[in-house]
Amino acid sequence: MDFELNDEQRQIRATLAEFAEREIKPFSPKWDKDETFPRHVIEKIGELGFLGVAFPEKYGGGGADSLSQAIVVEGLARYDAGLALACAAHMSLSSGHIAMFAAEDSRARYLPEMITAKKIGAWCLTEPGSGSDAVAMKTRAVRRGDTFAIDGAKMFITNGSVAEVYVVMAITDSGAGRSGVSAFIVERGTPGLGNGRKIEKLGLHSSDTAEVIFENVTVPVHNLIGEVGAGYAQTLKVLEGGRIGIAGWATGIARGAMEDAAAYAKERRQFGQAIADFQAIQWMFADMATRIEASWVLTGRAAALKDAGKPFGREASMAKLFASETAMWATTKAVQIHGGYGYVTDFPVERYMRDAKLAEIGEGTSEVQRMIIAKSLLRDGYLPA
Numbered sequence: 480m481d482f483e484l485n486d487e488q489r490q491i492r493a494t495l496a497e498f499a500e501r502e503i504k505p506f507s508p509k510w511d512k513d514e515t516f517p518r519h520v521i522e523k524i525g526e527l528g529f530l531g532v533a534f535p536e537k538y539g540g541g542g543a544d545s546l547s548q549a550i551v552v553e554g555l556a557r558y559d560a561g562l563a564l565a566c567a568a569h570m571s572l573s574s575g576h577i578a579m580f581a582a583e584d585s586r587a588r589y590l591p592e593m594i595t596a597k598k599i600g601a602w603c604l605t606e607p608g609s610g611s612d613a614v615a616m617k618t619r620a621v622r623r624g625d626t627f628a629i630d631g632a633k634m635f636i637t638n639g640s641v642a643e644v645y646v647v648m649a650i651t652d653s654g655a656g657r658s659g660v661s662a663f664i665v666e667r668g669t670p671g672l673g674n675g676r677k678i679e680k681l682g683l684h685s686s687d688t689a690e691v692i693f694e695n696v697t698v699p700v701h702n703l704i705g706e707v708g709a710g711y712a713q714t715l716k717v718l719e720g721g722r723i724g725i726a727g728w729a730t731g732i733a734r735g736a737m738e739d740a741a742a743y744a745k746e747r748r749q750f751g752q753a754i755a756d757f758q759a760i761q762w763m764f765a766d767m768a769t770r771i772e773a774s775w776v777l778t779g780r781a782a783a784l785k786d787a788g789k790p791f792g793r794e795a796s797m798a799k800l801f802a803s804e805t806a807m808w809a810t811t812k813a814v815q816i817h818g819g820y821g822y823v824t825d826f827p828v829e830r831y832m833r834d835a836k837l838a839e840i841g842e843g844t845s846e847v848q849r850m851i852i853a854k855s856l857l858r859d860g861y862l863p864a
Contacts, residue, residue, distance in 0.1 A: 482776065488547055495529060495554040507559040510685040511830050516641055517562055517685055518599070521569075524555075525596025530570055534578060538590040545720070545782040549727035553775075556731030557738075560834035561685030564841075567728055568637035569593070571721040573600025576646045576662065579720075580705045580713045585664060589644055601642035603633040603691055604714060611847050613648070613714060614657055618693060620649035627651075627663060627703065629696040632675065639689030640674045643667040647693070648710050660710035664702045671696040682833030719792045720785060721842050726778040726798035729806035729838040730771060736806075736813035736831040737767045743826065744816055760816060767809045774802035793855040800848035803838035810835045 484492065502520055510517055524530055533548040534540025541547070548570060555563035574593045577586060577600075592598040609615035618631025629649050633639070645665040652659035665672055675690030705713060741764060744755035754760050777798035784791035810832035814821035821828050839845045 482779070484546075484550075487543060488550055491529070491532065491543075491547055492550050492554055494527075495551060496557075498524075498527065499554060499558040503555070503558040503562065507562075507685070508824070508827065508830075510559065510561070512684075512824075514679075514684040516565070516687045517559075518641060520562065521565060521599065522596045524566060525594065528594075530566060530574075530596055531590075531594030533570075534574070534590060534594055538578075538586060539594045540590075544786045545723055546779055546786070549723055549778055549782055552724045553727040553731035553734070553778075556728045557735040559685055560728065560732050560831070561683040563728055563731065564683055564686045564837070565599075565638055567721070567724045568602060569596075569600045571724040572602035572717060573638075573642070573644060573646045575720060576602060576704065576713065576717045577644075577664065579716065580662070580709070581664070582701070582704075585701070585704070589664065593644060598643035599638050599641055600644045600646065601636050601638040601691070602717075603636050603639075603645055603647040605633060605635050607632065607634045611844060614660065614711065616648065616650060616660070618647070618649040619653070620651050620661060620663060622651070622700075623697075625700050626697050627700065629663065629665070629671075629693045629698065631693050633691040633693075635678060636689055636691050638687050639691045640677060641687045645672070645691065646704065647691075648714060651707055651710075655708060657711040658708045660714070661707050662704040662710040662713055663698055664704060665693075665696060665698055669696055669698065681836060682830065683837060715792075718842055719795050722795040722799035722848075723778060723781045723785065723791075725838060725842045726774065726781070726795070726802040729799070729802035729835065730774045730778060732831055732835050732838070733767070733771045733774065733802070733806040733809035736810040736828055736835075737764065737771060739826070739828055739831075740764075740767075740813035740816040743820075747818075754816070763812045763816060767812060770801075770805040770809065774798070774805045777801055793852055796843070796848040796851040796855075799838075799842065800845055800852070803835075804845060806835040806838045807832075 529551045531540035532543045536542040552567045606616050620627045620629045647663045651661040671694040673692045678688040747754045781794040781798045813828040
């Protein structure tokens with residue numbers, strides 16, 4: 480595995496950092512305080528091509544690789560994890576699902592506007608009573624001639640109240656288990672599609688999270704993604720790829736916390752010297768840097784396997800598990816380094832810590848990742864990629 484970024488990837492990282500310093504960093508505290516969804520910034524990110532970096536050029540994408548997409552998510556999360564999560568869900572889940580499994584006419588219809596953020600996407604899987612156990616969903620889609628009628632409710636949907644394009648998983652055959660789940664495209668404005676409450680969260684205040692309600696939402700048959708009953712298998716593949724993005728996202732949060740803590744530690748003086756000179760503080764930074772670097776290497780390995788067309792599910796789960804727990808650990812240490820100032824809103828590290836917690840929950844909890852890794856290990860044995 481080549482651990483060096485290529486010229487294109489370095490350019491993506493540098494350009495994105497310059498943009499984020501100017502367009503994101505100065506405004507993140509207010510977005511967090513006011514719970515503002517910065518759609519205008521996401522539209523700028525789309526116009527610059529970052530949302531489509533890994534999508535085919537024929538739809539307006541950049542034709543780059545999965546690691547390039549992870550670089551985008553990591554670079555955004557370093558400055559604002561809520562905005563980065565909105566972009567990750569838009570790219571990896573909703574746009575990604577359409578790109579991988581929809582018919583060509585649907586790809587041509589939706590992807591160009593989604594890649595440029597003219598239309599924002601949401602991916603609707605989780606329900607009030609079903610999270611990790613996706614087959615327990617209650618949302619139903621019933622065939623009626625040349626249409627499907629969808630009824631149900633989805634919970635904790637990123638971009639749920641701001642999206643124009645929804646990818647929705649629903650049961651089409653209640654007796655078929657995993658083979659009874661199908662996926663559909665539903666557009667904003669379709670009669671019966673609406674929102675319940677906006678979800679108030681511990682962190683990620685710049686990310687829109689809402690209930691999505693379906694009351695006899697009727698869509699044409701051609702809005703079915705792939706075949707009837709293929710939705711569960713599609714979901715697993717989408718989540719595998721999405722976990723690479725979330726690993727990058729978590730790594731970006733951890734990096735932001737470490738960099739901000741390092742700047743503070745070099746300025747803050749106690750007992751006549753900068754606290755960065757104390758061994759106890761230095762060891763925190765050594766451990767942070769090591770875990771962050773390991774998180775990024777795991778993320779890169781999973782991305783490389785995906786782009787090579789090789790199985791990458793276990794590696795994606797490893798990256799997501801390690802990076803998410805690193806983010807929670809590193810942000811907690813960053814708060815500790817700041818002392819009392821880390822517990823107040825004068826510095827961003829308390830926001831990083833609040834934001835990081837979702838990394839251990841979303842797109843498969845840490846417990847689910849451990850299940851996936853263990854089952855793969857016990858079934859296939861262990862041989863490093």
